[in-house]
Amino acid sequence: QRQMRLANSEFKAATEIYKNTGNRAKELQSKVDGLNNKYRLQGRIVQEHRKRYEQLVREKGRDARETQIHARKLNDSIAVHQKLEKELRQVSKEFEQLQSTSNKAAGVFSVFKKNAGEVSEELQSVYSAAGMAGKALTGIGVAGTVAIGxxxxxxxxxxxxxxxxxxxxxxxxxxxxxxxxxxxxxxxxxxxxxxxxxxxxxxxxxxxxxxxxxxxxxxxxxxxxxxxxxxxxxxxxxxxxxxxxxxxxxxxxxxxxxxxxxxxxxxxxxxxxxxxxxxxxxxxxxxxxxxxxxxx
Incomplete structure (x- = not known):
């Protein structure tokens, strides 16, 4: 969480610098890099919540109050992760359109690595855990993918x-x-x-x-x-x-x-x-x- 606060601060400062200079390409590049970092950090936060939730399920049961409280934390962290994914897609698309070739955009985009329509095993386990917590998650088929060159x-x-x-x-x-x-x-x-x-x-x-x-x-x-x-x-x-x-x-x-x-x-x-x-x-x-x- 401390790393995420630092990442948020750096992201805001870096994008403001390029925004003030009017350099749109650098601004978008900075946003992609910053969102990449935030997406990875949030993924680690989700994993920690998932591990804790699964531990509580084993120790106290699925219906225990503490387990249910942590289930909500897990779902909330997944929601933030998905929001960052959506933002990252949007910014990367803008960045791609600004470049002369899509290869330049692909070079800075390192989070989503699988073919379209697939979900990584690690993320799939996260979503499965959230589903067990009682919250239906839809539209996860696009998680872990990106449609850029x-x-x-x-x-x-x-x-x-x-x-x-x-x-x-x-x-x-x-x-x-x-x-x-x-x-x-x-x-x-x-x-x-x-x-x-x-x-x-x-x-x-x-x-x-x-x-x-x-x-x-x-x-x-x-x-x-x-x-x-x-x-x-x-x-x-x-x-x-x-x-x-x-x-x-x-x-x-x-x-x-x-x-x-x-x-x-x-x-x-x-x-x-x-x-x-x-x-x-x-x-x-x-x-x-x-x-x-x-x-x-």
């Missing part, structure tokens, strides 16, 4: 990337569903697109990771890449090497991310330099009983 290509590229992940990881249909759901969820809740997440998954698969390991490692991998401002391929190589050298479980990748981030933010070393050092010093440190954190 380049959107279909983005979706196709994502599907192609996920196919490569499945092939390298030798994933079953069920495992592919879980991998795809994870990629879309992380693409909506982090600074990375689902296509970039799929790329990161591919690197981990090439490093020998199986489905469960990939899913467990991705949040930590993305956190490390974001903190170090490094390419996902380079980051996955470094992280997977460290996990292997110190026999750390993939689910504990966040532990590596924290240690690496602390190290390169408190020294003159980059993530790549630390990774190279770990590559040579890691085996000896492990034999000597030195932990990954101590070596870092």
């Amino acid at each position: 380049g959107a279909v290509k983005v979706a196709a590229d994502f599907e192609k990337a996920m196919s490569r992940v499945g092939a390298v990881a030798n994933a079953s249909n069920d495992e592919m569903g879980r991998l795809t759901e994870t990629a879309r969820h992380l693409g909506a809740t982090t600074q990375f697109t689902d296509g970039q997440v799929a790329e990161g998954m591919q690197y981990l698969a090439m490093a020998g990771y199986k489905t469960n390991n990939i899913i467990g490692a991705m949040p930590g991998l993305l956190a490390t890449a974001a903190a170090g401002q490094t390419d996902l391929g380079v980051t996955s190589d470094i992280v997977s090497d460290i996990l292997t050298e110190f026999h750390i479980a993939a689910e504990d990748t966040n532990r590596v991310a924290d240690a690496m981030t602390y190290t390169f933010t408190n020294s003159n070393a980059t993530l790549q330099q630390i990774g190279q050092t770990m590559k040579y010093a890691g085996p000896a440190a492990k034999t000597a009983g030195v932990s990954m954190e101590e070596l870092a």
